[in-house]
Amino acid sequence: MPHGGWRPSRLDLLLALAVMVAGQVESFGRQGIEPGQIRHPVPLAAGAVAAGVLLLLRRRFPMSMLIGLLVVGIGVREVTDAGYYAAWHFYSTLILVHTVASAAELRSRRGLAGLGCVLLSYAYLQTFQHNDVAEVLISAVFVGVAYTSGILLRRQIDRTLRLARQAARLEAGREERARQAVAGERARIARELHDIVSHNVSLMTLHTGGVRMMLGDDPGHERERALLTGVERAGREAIEELRLMLGMLRAPGGTGAEPYPAGLDRLDALVAQVEEAGPAVRTRVEGEARPLPPGLDLSAYRVIQEALTNALKHARATRIDVTVTHSPAAVTVEITNDGPPSGPLSGPPSGAKSGPGGGLGDGGEGGHGLIGMRERVAMHGGELSAGPVPGGGYRVRARFPLG
Template sequence: MSYVRGGRRLLAGFRLPGGWRPSWMDLLLALAVAVAGQVESFGRQGLEPGQIRHPVPLAVGAVVAGALLVVRRRFPAGALLVLVAVGVGVRVVTDGLYYPAWHFYSTLILVHTVASAAELRSRRGAAGLACVLLAYLFLQTFQDNDLAEVMIGAIFIGVAYVSGILLRRQIDETLRLARQAARLEAEREERARHAVAGERARIARELHDIVSHNVSLMTLQAGGVRTMLAEEARRERELLLGVERAGREAVEELRLMLGMLRDPGGTGVQLPSAGLDQLGTLVAPVKDTGVAVNVSVEGRPRPLPPGLDLSAYRVVQEALTNALKHARASRIDVTVSYSPGVLILEVVDDGTGDGGGQSGGHGLIGMRERVAMFGGELSAGPAPGGRGYRLQARFPLG
């Protein structure tokens, strides 16, 4: 592991002008070409035909070719032109008696890099194609090339060039899909945020109605008690008057702070009339659609805080809507369980679709907001047995 970390630090410190640095693949290719060139130059040294009489120029050329592979992604066409010049120089110095294999391998690698660097229809792509043709023409300047050598060189150069084009197109497609996935993820998160904001706004409107109604009742009752007290109970009358004024101020503050969340055109305070005692009215329209709905109550029903009662009603309402709209259910069982410390709502359907709603489950988002507001928990998923959908909400009581 220490060698790996040391290699990473070495690569991180190896940078070219402009902050660019080569990849591990570039360094490995460069090392392979340079080492293979040394082996070829000195391993085939000799005076016989097919051997190398002047190994030093070829060895130096192999090192230069390796250095060009290091910068091939930064200057692909330029590196190919320099490689052709190196080949010409080595040929002049050695009288053209031997064509090194490292030059051919390096040419194929750089042709592939040039093809993958830019679109052919662009100016940069056209210039790269011209460099590739120049490199191929250099290969055909050797006098011992026959028709087979010409065809073999064309096949290798063509395959390297086409593979570079295919690689570039694959990379472009991958980047396009990645950008599209990022955009879709951002849109999904934005829709989820809007859904949460909308649900919180609706909850705030309902809580505004509930709190305003209760504070208004407290204020009226305090005023009624104050008028019933005798004149001698001046201290008590003053305290009740303070309570009455504080209640009116609280209602006014609620109106100013939360009134903007009410529906446009709303007038006055509207009392929420929905609650678990009206589940019969809620499921009646669902039954009219032909869906069998069974509502059962377990335990002894007890009065609930208005806000919790309304939220529990909305959870059941949203669960029924999702079961009809998304799960395509034919039967829905609604169970309301009362216990000393918790209220449990369970809605199970036999549908085959998604019970969470469209666009990533905005219905579930709203229900979770309502349940979490009272410190509860909501779970949703496939029903036991894998058939249908089950939703359960737990509201703590106490």
């Protein structure tokens, strides 16, 4: 048990005050000349105050304070020249025995030294001539209980500290995995957008060159040809910059993003693949479908793909409903399954509704599927919610605003 603090705790202050007050009451309350009474109360009262001071420092110097208490007891006994044993000394001895036992492992040098101090203090208790066998056994029981309770307390504290350190390591690992998942998903999005942007800029550059060639060599269109030539040059430079800046995000040894990024027009093929694995998938499109920006189209497809994958891998669903709703202001995708809860989700996005559920499993360790969905939806300023459905099942809903 670590004792690194110099300042006494509130418990130390309370115990010290209790010993001091009890010592004063005992010393002056039992003053008298009859057998069993105290003839010289002042030394005993001063000893009680000294014992209280020793208790204040018990956590910092446990063995030294126990030896100090033994010295105080011997000193009081010599000054008073009486066989009266003060109760405050016995209470203080038990407290310090407990502290010594909780200070170090018994198998260590410090633990063995502490045990020696405890035995020395117990031996002092047996020096009073009026002690009988019962008194010896009673004091042995109290000292033994105090020492054993200290050992148990130290082991419990050590166990708690180990669990706290382990929990801290697990939490740090989970946060690191979550950060890696976010970085990986953003890199994947960047690779896909790299292909989309490169493709569109290439088309713009080619069309610009085509228009320039259609103008021919007519001197009247010299200015137009010069402007179009500048646009072509800027387009080629933009493509080259994209290759240099974003091309490094491609996976090592791989081809990076898909040569033809997916979109909602490939939803039927995705559903067919999922149905081959077992669950029945029903797709419904509401509203008037229209061309979407490539990045948004890809993100909506990826959200559906991730939700279907999680429902298949984690929820043990038998039926999945996919709804795509087109409106003038937004495109909304909703994936609902009838799978039973599969455990709590970890790492929900800020503002997302999440909880135990089948439909949105973790998609990998630490809730990385949900993290990926959040990144894709947040990129377009959308909203993502995920949670159990009343009556059973799980729903994932993503709304992508159009503007």
